[in-house]
Amino acid sequence: MRDKLAQYTMFIILLVVGLIIVSPFLWMVSVSFDRLANMRIPFPPTFIPEELGAFNYGIIFENGRLLRAYLNSTIVTLASVTLQVSAALLGGYAFSKGTFKGKKVLFLFVLATMMIPIEARLIPLYQMFNAAGLLNTLWPVIVPSILYGFGVFLCKQYFDRIPDSLREAAQIDGASEFRTFFQVYLPLAGPIAATLVILSFMGNWNEFVWPLVVLNDENLHTIPIFLASFSLENGTSLAGMTMALATMSVVPIIIVFLFFQRYIIQSIALSGIKE
Template identity: 70%
Template sequence: MQKSLTMKQSHHISNTFIFLILLFFGCLLMAPFIWMISVGFDRTANVTMPFPPQLIPDNVSAFNYGIIFENGRVFKAYINSAIVTISSVSLSVSSAMLGGYAFSKGHFKAKKLLFLIVLATLMIPIEPRLIPLYKLLNTVGLLNTFWPLILPSLVSGFLLFLCKQFFDQLPDTLREAAQIDGAGEFKIFFTVYLPLAGPIAATMIILSFIWSWNDFLWPLVVLNDQELHTVPLFLASFSLENGTSLGGLTMALATVSILPIIIVYLFLQRYIIQSIALSGVKGE
């Protein structure tokens, strides 16, 4: 009995120690975001940035946020980003679902070779693809529109791989039973497998949403009209126009720009661990 209590106490102390270490590093990682929010509520930061950094400003004020929302450009940038992000997420998740199911449950020639080609695309960064993509889109006359930001998301090697790994964990007997009942492939996918793919769909939505909303380099290349600027481009242009002279406004705008990502993540976060556990990414 004494030994059992000692082991429980040792286990409790160990868990407490691990929790404190994780809490420390979590606070350390959150420090820049907390400072960003703090500066956004500091009206005097438009004159000079507070040093040393303060957790709570001396004069808490929503002045910076009022100025931001008085400017109609930020709403236009939000609308542009919303159009691009919703379209990109819809296309990328839908195509990854269909492609992942095909590579997982389908039987066709050169299946493994095609999947290796898809995986090979993960080794090519965006920079070498900028010029070919730009020339292609320029040829078809799609530059300075939202299409260059939406169409490339139609194929995502990483999302397709993630989705295939998830479907690999689902039993083939479900498909065989549906085939015995006379169901075709599309009916099997939409009525049998798709309802089970909620966790992986939520994870892909979060990932593709973050990629699309935060994308900066590619929109900078293909968008010249300020009326089409997304939130990252608007934030960059605002910073270039004002430098550090309006630090409070810049930080308030940065805080507002990441709010959609935080909201989407909070709604879908509970699916992430579940999807990773079921997708085979854990190294099995």
Template identity: 65%
Template sequence: MKTTSVLSRKPSLIEIVIFVTLFVLSVIMISPFLWMLSIGFERTANLQPPFPPSFFPKQPSIFNYELVLENATLFKSYLNSGFVAICAVCLSVASSLLAGYAFSKGQFYGKKVLFLVVLGTMMIPMETRLIPLFSMFNKFGLINTYVPLIAPAILYGFGILLSKQYFDQLPDSLREAAQIDGSSEKRTFFQIYLPLTGPITATLAILSFLDSWNAFLWPLVVINDHALRTIPLFLASFSFENGTRLGGLTMALATASILPIVVVFLFLQKYIIRSIALSGLKGE
């Protein structure tokens, strides 16, 4: 009876306004991607981009995407981005979970101050860290390698914050019971708490993957070798060299470059919502 009454209830005026507003905003947000997809399928877009912009190609063709699949340089960039993203995800997830557990369940001197320092790293723009980071990696001779693309993922301030908030919601009695049974801190984390971190682990993996895959400024500074270019660098180089002369191919390349993150996000977005809800970021 209660379910039937809820389903039969007419939406209020405020709910209708909110729904219409969100629908309009979603259309505005997704329209550039639809336009990009349309130009990629436009056969004549390499000669002259369609104007005014249209969401439906006048001469549909998969010619541009066939060229994309035959592009060996793009495939190499995919491999570079995939390798860097996977390594960055592993490092950031592992370090975030370990640090989050330490800040949540551990007892050590200066814990609050150190946690504030970690949170402070979230407020420092990447642009202000470019020169010292570049100088450090250059001093060790690591420029034009994968290391500077992967190593900064070790300190993921937002991931540590999410992990700590998540571990705060897990009962301390589990750790106390393990200590009574003689379990070490390492065993307590890996065998008791770690199996409970599925949602937050998935969320950290998604967010870290998105950050690594979309990174442009930092790879642009530390990578000069074309063989090591990631997807954003390859797409920027291609767009700069060809401009609107090959608009259809450029848009097809752009579509191919964002396809992995779209697929990953669509399939795993529920974990982001679930973990944030469980981590209590709204406060207690």
């Protein structure tokens, strides 16, 4: 009886906490469907629109800037995710199964990159891409993403749990190191790869500071920059449209997360990471 009571109590607590966490998002969606919110923000906050309709979404999609920003964010995010996940898997495999001098020291340098905030790298990166003549292109946003120390760390922890005997058997059969990775270890790395895709997608889609520095051309703005500029131009006078833009900006993240979420717990459990 006590166990059931404890389970019910825990369920109610988690339900309440979950509703509190989700409530800002639900309010954002509600305001986005409220046409009158462009004249005044509903206060106190309500989850039922005063005038329900898709008016705000129709207006923001009539503006070609949103579709252009979506295209830019899609290009940047897909390219960055591909580079980050590929580099993390290869790096994690090398640090886990490779045998070369200075491996531990080099791995410490990789971990050290996690401690350097983007603010400390803005000026050097800006000067480097400025000297290369790549400012106001998407390249400065895509290329630095290959440095993904956290992803390398996760992959190393994951590959450490896979027996070395698989690599030894492949080498006995005459397989090269790359063939061993792609044909033996990579097929087993689905859970950690899916987790990296989620984390990388969220990080790159929501990236704001660095793209704001290097993308001065309005035609190259990504979704976060476009949303910020729209909010700055209109303030709270067009709250309904602003919330519609915000809702559309998180839809791709929700889709990717729902598609890959089942792999997160599995990959963390297999990587040996504990709280």
